[in-house]
Amino acid sequence: MGKTYFVTGTDTDAGKTVVTCGLLEAARLERLTTIALKPVSAGCHQSEDGLRNDDALALMEAMTLSLSYEQVNPVAFEPAIAPHIAAEEAGVRMTLDRLTGYCRGALMNKHDLALIEGAGGWRVPLNSREMITGLAKALNTPVILVVGMKLGCISHALLTVEAILRDGVKLAGWVANQMDPEMDRYKENLQTLKNNIPAPCLGVVPFI
Structure with missing residues (x-):
C-alpha cells in the first residue's frame, strides 16, 4: 500500500x-495511483442517486481510481x-470506529497515494x-494542514498545529491558500508562518 495523509x-x-x-493532480502527473476520501460531509444536495456533496464529487473527479x-x-x-448536529437531527449516530472501518475498507484498494479530507477545522x-481528528490517529496517518x-x-494556524502535535499526530507539512487577494501584509504573514510552523511548507496556492 502507498502513503496516506489526512488533510485538515x-x-x-x-x-x-x-x-x-491539487495534490491529486500533481500525483497523477507523476503517474501515481490515487484515492481520495471525504468520510463525513455536511452540505449536500439531493440527486437522483441520493445525497451528494460537491467536495466529494470534486475528489472523485481528481483521483485516478474509480x-x-x-x-x-x-x-x-x-x-x-x-x-454532529446534522447527525443528531437526522437520528444518526456517528462513531469513530465506524468511520475508521469505512476508510480502511476503501484503502484496501491498491494505491500509491491516499488523501483523507476532514470536515471543517481540526x-x-x-x-x-x-x-x-481521532481518524488520523486511528489510521496512523500524518496530517497536511x-x-x-x-x-x-x-x-488559527499555530493553535491548530499545537493541537495536532498534542494529539500525538505527525504534521507532514502545510499549504498556504490565499483566500483574500487584497490581504494586507500577505508576504509578511506567510513568512511568519514559515518561521513558526515546525513542518515544511509544501506549497502556496494563489487566489483563484
Whole structure:
C-alpha cells in the first residue's frame, strides 16, 4: 500500500478540497495511483442517486481510481451545519470506529497515494465524546494542514498545529491558500508562518 495523509484546515472553507485536488493532480502527473476520501460531509444536495456533496464529487473527479460515491463519502448530511448536529437531527449516530472501518475498507484498494479530507477545522465533533481528528490517529496517518490566508490566520494556524502535535499526530507539512487577494501584509504573514510552523511548507496556492 502507498502513503496516506489526512488533510485538515485552519477553519471551514480554508481550501481543503482545492489543495487536495491539487495534490491529486500533481500525483497523477507523476503517474501515481490515487484515492481520495471525504468520510463525513455536511452540505449536500439531493440527486437522483441520493445525497451528494460537491467536495466529494470534486475528489472523485481528481483521483485516478474509480470508487463508488458511498466509498468516497460514506456519511452525508444535507444541511451545511456542524456534522454532529446534522447527525443528531437526522437520528444518526456517528462513531469513530465506524468511520475508521469505512476508510480502511476503501484503502484496501491498491494505491500509491491516499488523501483523507476532514470536515471543517481540526476540532470537529463526531458525537459527544469523539472528534473527527481521532481518524488520523486511528489510521496512523500524518496530517497536511491547509492554512486559509486571511487576517487572523497566524493564530488559527499555530493553535491548530499545537493541537495536532498534542494529539500525538505527525504534521507532514502545510499549504498556504490565499483566500483574500487584497490581504494586507500577505508576504509578511506567510513568512511568519514559515518561521513558526515546525513542518515544511509544501506549497502556496494563489487566489483563484
